[in-house]
Amino acid sequence: MLTGRLSVEAQPWLADHVVLGRILMPGTGLVEMALAAGEAAGCATVEELTLAAPLVLPESGGLQVRVVVGPHTDARRTVAVYSRPENAGDAQWTAHASGFLTETAVVAAAEWGEWPPVGAEVLSVEAAYEVFRERGYGYGPVF
Incomplete structure (x- = not known):
């Protein structure tokens, strides 16, 4: 078991991931926690x-x-992966993710080939973050 503490004060980059007005740990962060525990x-x-x-x-x-x-x-x-408010005494732990770890390293199944693919069309993403903001997603500079 690995234990720790997460907070916006200690890890300010977390405040750069807001969905519908709430600060969320990115799913990739949960994967990283699972990977660290697996490696241990x-x-x-x-x-x-x-x-x-x-x-x-x-x-x-x-x-x-x-x-x-x-x-x-x-x-x-x-x-x-579980969490609960700090200083919560005997509060219940909330389960956020569950899965499986293996000892075997993953081997790429295939090569990507030519990139971008033949005939691909270049699209502008300049307005993407504004569209995300309008839909309730707030991404700071870390993202």
Whole structure:
């Protein structure tokens, strides 16, 4: 089990990921936590990770976080990511993600080939962040 604390004060870059007015831990962050726990347990790969609930960060204060790796079963281990408000006493842990870790490294199945593909059309993305903002997504400079 790995434990830690997340907060906007300690990790200000997290405030750069806002969805519908709430600061969310990006899904890739949950993958990174699972991968770190897997590496500590001798597993090189996150085989699968299913997101169950968003990890919403408070604007002040923080969250206790724990990543739990289960025992070996069929050449893989389970992994789960949980959080709860800090200083919450015996408050329930919220499950945010669960999945499987393996000891086997992933090997690329195929090559990408020519990029961009023949006939691809270049599209402007200059207005993309404005469109995201209009739809409730706030991405700061880190994103």
